[in-house]
Amino acid sequence: MPALRLILGDQLTTSISSLADYKKGDVVLIAEVKSEATYVKHHKQKILFLFSAMRHFAQDLTADAIEVKYIRYDDPDNSGSLGGEIDKALQQEKFEKVIVTECGEWRLSEEMNSWADRFQVDVEIREDKRFVCTLQEFAKWADGRKNLRMEFFYREMRRKTGLLMADGEPVSGKWNFDADNRKKLPKNYSLPVRPKISETSIVEEVRSVIEADFGDHFGNASSCLYAVTRDGALQELDWFIEEALPNFGDYQDAMASGEDFLHHSRLSAYLNAGLLTAMEVCQAAEEAWRDERAPLNAVEGFIRQIIGWREYVRGLYWLEMPDYAKSNYFKAERKLPAFYWSGETDMLCIREAVRNTHDNAYAHHIQRLMVTGNFALLAGIAPKEINEWYLIVYADAYEWVELPNTHGMAIYADGGLMASKPYAASGS
Structure with missing residues (x-):
């Protein structure tokens, strides 16, 4: 019998594990459902x-002779949930099993683990x-460590991938050039023009x-700010490598009023959705060097x-959930200020970060960590409040990557599992 x-x-991603052994007769189910589009707004x-x-x-799958059952959000028969769509598909056709690649969020993982009993069918959840x-490799690395410092994990990933390595050692003899990457943007500096x-x-x-069903959600969709195809994402990668990467290091921590992207790649949305893969992006950068x-x-x-960071936060998320999300080291309880949505504040840095976020579903890492994140830490904003805000407002946000970065790095709610000190603390 075929598989769903x-x-x-x-x-x-066409190389996703759930498609690896596709055979004629199998059906690929893809569904736009309310439960995923609105569990946060x-x-x-x-x-x-x-x-x-x-x-x-x-x-693209259909063009490659793969049979696809696609459920649109505005389909009148849309059940509103992934489970509901699987149930419908199983009722309409006999399938031997359901195959899916492991998901990126704890709440959905819990639901997926119940599907075999719910549907009385074999459900194969692949790595x-x-x-x-792998999550197993991360757990082994973390075992016995009191503090899980990213820098040491990153070195292991360099060794594993061979990126920027020579004879088992980092090229040039240094692992990390962060100290060289903190320059201010010069006056009258010409930034690269994005296509x-x-x-x-x-x-x-x-x-x-969106106009019909998501009118009360944050932001705007009057223009499309992200490529929506694999080819488009590759073009974005090529542009970054050639035009922005050469000065990315020098100015990656810079901020400038009215300049939303600077030399940043904006590739994270494509990476996290699967249009680009981590190794192809890193190899393109290494080749440029x-x-x-x-x-x-x-x-x-x-x-x-x-x-480093992306792999590290994923490993930490799955190692520590679900209790990780409940920690609140500073016992912060304040509600999120309204200006996180409106941008109406005298604080220019917050105003600019919120404007960028509203307009582009994007803000670079300094705006996220040192501006909106650090303010939430200083003001004692409840972790659940600020964590949910980050999950809502950014195009690249999924809980596996958003939660550790916000909860651990920005607001220190995990009490130092990730960070050596809160960002509001001095060096001493």
């Missing part, structure tokens, strides 16, 4: 990006092999859904964000 293969909205731009990318991905570090994203007819279709198109401090800093 479920692809989630952040698994838009995601930014309109995030929904526009994901629904559009999902529809394009389904088209997500798009990551460099405008080309919209597709699918984007326009999805925009009408080897070809002398980008300096080592820029390339190392960029690669560290991906095989």
Whole structure:
């Protein structure tokens, strides 16, 4: 009998493990459902990006002779949940089993683990092999360590991947060039000009859904700010490598009023949705260094964000959940201020970060960590309040990557599991 293969909205990768042994007769299920679009009120731009990318991905699979059952959000028979759509598919056709790649959020993982009993069918949950570090490898690395410092994990990932390595040692003899990456943006500096994203007819279709069903969500979707195809994401990667990466290192910690992106890549939304993979992005950056198109401090800093931070927070999330989300080291209890939504505050740095967030479903890491995050720490904002805000407002936000970065790094709610000290603390 054939298999029913479920692809989630952040698994838009043709090499995803749930598709690995696809055979004729199998059916791939992809569904835009209310339970995933509204468990928090995601930014309109995030929904526009994901629904559009999902529809394009389904088209690509169909073009490769893969049978796809696609459920649109505005389908009158849409059940509103992934479980409901699996149930419908199982009622309509006999399947031997359901195959899915492990998801990125604890709440959905708990639901998926119940599907075998609920549907009385074998449910095969496969490892997500798009990551460099398996969850088992991370647990082994973390075992017995009192503090889980990213720097030491990052070195293990460099050894495993061979990125920026030579004969078992880091090229140039240094692991980390962070000290070289803290320059201020010079006056009258010319930033690279980003190409405008080309919209597709699918984007326009999805925009009408957003206008009809997500009108009260944060942000806007009047223009599409993210590529919604694999080819488009690759073009964004190519532009970053050639135009922005050379000075990314020097100015990655800089801020400038009215400048939303600076030299940042904005590739995280594509990585986290699956349109790009971690290793291809890192290898492209490494190649730029080897070809002398980008300096080592820029390339190392960029690669560290991906095989260091990104892999590290995923491992920590799955190691520590669900209790991790409940920790509150400083017993912070204040509600999130209204200006996190409106931007109406005399604090210019907050105002600029919120404007960028509202307009683009994006803010670079200094705006997130040192501005909106550090204010929440200083003001004693309840972890649940600020964690949910980050999950709502950014196009690249999924709980596995958002929660540790916010909870552990920005507001120190985990009491130092990740960070050596709160960001509001002095060096002493």
